[in-house]
Amino acid sequence: MKLRADHAAGAAFVVFGLVVIALSGDLPVGHLSMPGSGFLPMIVACLTIIFGFILIVRARESGLFSDLNWADGKHALMVTAITGAAIALYEHLGFIVTMLLMMIALLIVIERRHPLRAGAYCVAIVFLTYVSFVYGLKTPLPEYSF
Amino acid sequence: MDSTLLSLAHGFAIAFQPDNLWYAFLGCLVGTLVGVLPGIGPLSGIAILLPVTFGLNATQAVIMLAGIYYGSQYGGSTTSILMRIPGEASSVMTCIDGNAMAKKGRAGAALCIAAVGSWVAGTFGVVALTVVAPPLATIAVKFGPPEYTALLVLGLIFLAYMSSSSLIRTLLMACIGLMLGMIGIDNMTGHFRYSFDLAELGDGIGIVPVAVGLFGLGEILSTPSHNVVGEVIAPKFRELWPNRREWRESYWPIGRGTLLGFIIGIIPGSAHIISSFLSYALERRVSKHPEEFGKGAVAGVAGPESANNSASTGAFVPMLALGIPTGPIPAVLMGALMVHGVAPGPQLVTEHPDVFWGFVASMYVGNLMLLALNLPLVSLFVTVLRIPYAYLYPLIIMFCILGVYEVNNSIVDVWIMLIMGVLGYALRKFSFDPAPLVLGLVIAPIFEQSLRQSLIMSNGDYLIFFSRPISAGLLIVSIALLAMSAVTFVLKRKDWRDKLAEVEAGEVQQ
Numbered sequence: 001m002k003l004r005a006d007h008a009a010g011a012a013f014v015v016f017g018l019v020v021i022a023l024s025g026d027l028p029v030g031h032l033s034m035p036g037s038g039f040l041p042m043i044v045a046c047l048t049i050i051f052g053f054i055l056i057v058r059a060r061e062s063g064l065f066s067d068l069n070w071a072d073g074k075h076a077l078m079v080t081a082i083t084g085a086a087i088a089l090y091e092h093l094g095f096i097v098t099m100l101l102m103m104i105a106l107l108i109v110i111e112r113r114h115p116l117r118a119g120a121y122c123v124a125i126v127f128l129t130y131v132s133f134v135y136g137l138k139t140p141l142p143e144y145s146f
Numbered sequence: 147m148d149s150t151l152l153s154l155a156h157g158f159a160i161a162f163q164p165d166n167l168w169y170a171f172l173g174c175l176v177g178t179l180v181g182v183l184p185g186i187g188p189l190s191g192i193a194i195l196l197p198v199t200f201g202l203n204a205t206q207a208v209i210m211l212a213g214i215y216y217g218s219q220y221g222g223s224t225t226s227i228l229m230r231i232p233g234e235a236s237s238v239m240t241c242i243d244g245n246a247m248a249k250k251g252r253a254g255a256a257l258c259i260a261a262v263g264s265w266v267a268g269t270f271g272v273v274a275l276t277v278v279a280p281p282l283a284t285i286a287v288k289f290g291p292p293e294y295t296a297l298l299v300l301g302l303i304f305l306a307y308m309s310s311s312s313l314i315r316t317l318l319m320a321c322i323g324l325m326l327g328m329i330g331i332d333n334m335t336g337h338f339r340y341s342f343d344l345a346e347l348g349d350g351i352g353i354v355p356v357a358v359g360l361f362g363l364g365e366i367l368s369t370p371s372h373n374v375v376g377e378v379i380a381p382k383f384r385e386l387w388p389n390r391r392e393w394r395e396s397y398w399p400i401g402r403g404t405l406l407g408f409i410i411g412i413i414p415g416s417a418h419i420i421s422s423f424l425s426y427a428l429e430r431r432v433s434k435h436p437e438e439f440g441k442g443a444v445a446g447v448a449g450p451e452s453a454n455n456s457a458s459t460g461a462f463v464p465m466l467a468l469g470i471p472t473g474p475i476p477a478v479l480m481g482a483l484m485v486h487g488v489a490p491g492p493q494l495v496t497e498h499p500d501v502f503w504g505f506v507a508s509m510y511v512g513n514l515m516l517l518a519l520n521l522p523l524v525s526l527f528v529t530v531l532r533i534p535y536a537y538l539y540p541l542i543i544m545f546c547i548l549g550v551y552e553v554n555n556s557i558v559d560v561w562i563m564l565i566m567g568v569l570g571y572a573l574r575k576f577s578f579d580p581a582p583l584v585l586g587l588v589i590a591p592i593f594e595q596s597l598r599q600s601l602i603m604s605n606g607d608y609l610i611f612f613s614r615p616i617s618a619g620l621l622i623v624s625i626a627l628l629a630m631s632a633v634t635f636v637l638k639r640k641d642w643r644d645k646l647a648e649v650e651a652g653e654v655q656q
Binding site for chain 1: 568
């Protein structure tokens with residue numbers, strides 16, 4: 001039997017449902033006349049497992065797992081890593097420094113744009129946004145706090 | 147009727163206030179840009195800009211966000227006609243004949259017909275909303291917990307039935323959304339659920355980080371910049387006016403598309419996508435020259451464009467009158483109203499008449515603005531289409547982080563957005579539509595509360611849902627829909643989903 005996309009997806013949903021049930025251990029399910037806080041999560045987790053199994057059973061209708069196109073995976077991974085780094089630094093370095101670094105990294109490292117043009121674009125956009133939010137919309141943005 | 151007209155006049159007084167006019171204009175302009183730019187749909191546009199509205203009052207916020215929604219329906223046609231790339235999903239059908247008209251040198255006429263059709267449909271939709279929503283709200287006041295439970299079940303099943311992906315996939319997404327919606331303190335017992343000792347999760351997961359992550363960041367992760375290329379056909383201003391034959395061929399398709407779109411808009415599901423597909427199919431069926439479809443038929447532009455605009459207005463009826471979102475976009479708009487302390491639902495008309503009637507009246511004005519915006523400014527939108535995507539997406543990521551953080555000043559929300567972005571990317575890889583997940587997240591608290599209240603009311607007797615006529619009726623419709631799906635499932639019949647997939651596959655190949 002060949003592994004198909006829906007085999008993997010269905011299995012992921014079954015595992016997810018089982019994890020939710022395991023995590024719901026200390027939540028009271030209650031009874032029909034007085035449902036507890038674990039009542040609906042349990043029903044929905046069971047439905048997720050059932051639908052996950054149906055997906056696995058009908059997996060023949062989906063494409064092969066090995067045929068999934070991951071050509072954009074490298075781009076997605078790099079964007080995720082840079083965005084993650086920006087989120088980690090956001091409250092420490094503040095809006096201006098973090099966003100400048102993030103945009104420059106995205107444009108120069110990933111997109112390989114001309115450094116001078118990309119730098120000028122990033123500086124202009126970040127300062128314009130900062131001024132619009134702080135002075136126009138009176139919304140304070142995180143400042144450098146090390 | 148007199149009271150409706152008086153209320154509408156009051157709404158116009160609110161809509162014509164300079165501030166509100168400005169936010170309607172801003173919403174329409176941003177919405178048009180959102181529709182024009184490939185890769186940013188109306189949902190991601192609204193979700194990203196939602197935090198920007200926090201400094202506004204509820205009326206201004208909903209006027210601006212709704213402007214983005216219906217503005218994106220107008221803007222989507224520009225990219226479809228000039229580049230053969232659907233700016234957003236509901237413009238897929240416009241690509242076919244709109245771009246064929248553009249290649250024949252009739253790009254301006256196609257844009258004009260699309261804009262006029264959108265305006266007629268949008269205006270009709272608002273008139274119908276004005277007439278239908280208040281009486282519906284009066285009926286909905288009589289709804290108790292069992293009726294709301296049945297209505298939400300029907301909404302979810304309708305969404306699954308009408309969704310562009312399969313029934314099981316849609317229900318799975320809705321289940322994940324419901325589970326995410328149950329994170330945090332249980333309102334009825336005070337138990338903490340799945341919060342992993344994070345105080346920020348006590349209030350649950352907000353709609354903003356989830357919607358921005360799934361639709362804003364998720365879309366960026368799955369769209370490498372080198373994939374967004376295309377040749378723009380730039381029309382001249384003097385070529386915008388259609389000739390007499392083109393006008394004649396567009397009257398009836400606009401009328402039919404408008405009516406069909408509004409009816410489909412009220413029904414839960416991805417109304418604006420389904421309506422444009424069905425309108426195209428209807429026009430081809432009633433046409434005396436079906437062979438012209440695909441080669442630049444005027445009706446192939448006029449019908450679907452009118453239908454998707456009318457549907458986007460129709461979707462506001464259940465949201466405003468019942469407090470039930472029929473799709474992910476109304477769900478995000480509902481979230482926006484709730485952030486401003488306004489609960490959409492039957493009481494909205496009576497408790498917040500300024501919001502309701504100001505919003506309705508602003509849509510009349512907004513539709514006129516869009517007509518004025520879309521035709522003279524077409525050269526501006528052509529220029530925007532030439533901005534490289536590589537420069538655009540870092541800006542969108544910056545707004546995603548900024549917007550999500552500003553909602554609660556919480557970095558946990560921004561991490562949730564990133565996780566949702568990665569989830570959105572993975573879901574797209576496995577052909578899951580993340581939209582029902584957002585809907586599940588929004589309705590989870592209402593659904594859980596009404597279900598548990600119903601069971602407590604009946605002392606645990608499930609028959610309460612069938613002993614009350616409205617809830618019984620709604621559940622019977624739900625069962626009928628499930629049975630119809632089962633027939634398609636067992637007999638492996640082709641339905642509109644398969645046909646739409648074939649059309650989209652054809653588009654990709656060309």
